[in-house]
Amino acid sequence: MSAEDLADIATLAEGQGLRLRGAFLCESDDAVPPQADGSESGTLVLLGNLGGSLWPAFSAAPEFSDGQPDPMNRWSSRVIAALAERLGGRAVFPFGGPPYHPFLRWAQRAEGLAASPLGMLIHPEFGLWHAYRGGIAFGRALAIEPGPPVPAPCEDCAGRPCLSACPVNAFTSSGYNVPACTAHLASAEGEDCLSGGCLARRACPVGAEHTYGAPQAAFHMSAFLTAQTARMEP
Secondary structure (H helix, E strand, C coil), X not given: CCCCCHHHHHHHHHCCCCEEEEEEECCHHHCCCCCCCCCCCCEEEEEEEECCCCHHHHHCCHHHHCCCCCHHHHHHHHHHHHHHHHHCCEEECCXXXXXXXXXXXXXXXXXXXXXXXXXXXXXXXXXXXXXXXXXXXXXXXXXXXXXXXXXXXHHHCCXXXXXXXXXXXXXXXXXXXHHHHHHHHCCHHHHHHHHHCCHHHHCCCCCHHHCCCHHHHHHHHHHHHHHHHHHHCC
């Protein structure tokens, strides 16, 4: 197939449980890795999920139930690397560092998303319920149609309920208090966040209909708590 057709890439990705999350033509300051032969990359295509789109495929994958660490990262690596090989590109991921690739900056180049008060990028339709699992860098410039202007929904949000919903006020103008969040999740009082998903994230009215289902929300919160607890161990 021709990797010049983004619709074909999207179809292949959807067959694996992923969604096309935009693309952009690489510039020198984008820090997109070169191709395997050392030549410059021309286009970066991002892949991920919108709402709970990846959950059926991931929860049925062997990585989900094999008991080994980092099941979603391992699943993402396997699936996206296979797509990249088939399409003749190079797979890149937001994990596996340091150093880490600038996926948040890439996401804003690919889709023009806005930053939310929680620090996460907000999608005009899916709100905070989306993520990036990887990307494929191609050695040539693909045909990309410029998208329409993307609104910044937080600018007109009355009251910004996301900032007041956190039980331990982990989100402030000074940034995200990760230790406070982690301690809350590890306590009995944090059961609602741990099993149902972050209360601050759930308070956002944008894309509320796309909130992750309970199994997916619990999976992500458990993975976050496990990772943060490991980092704090001496």
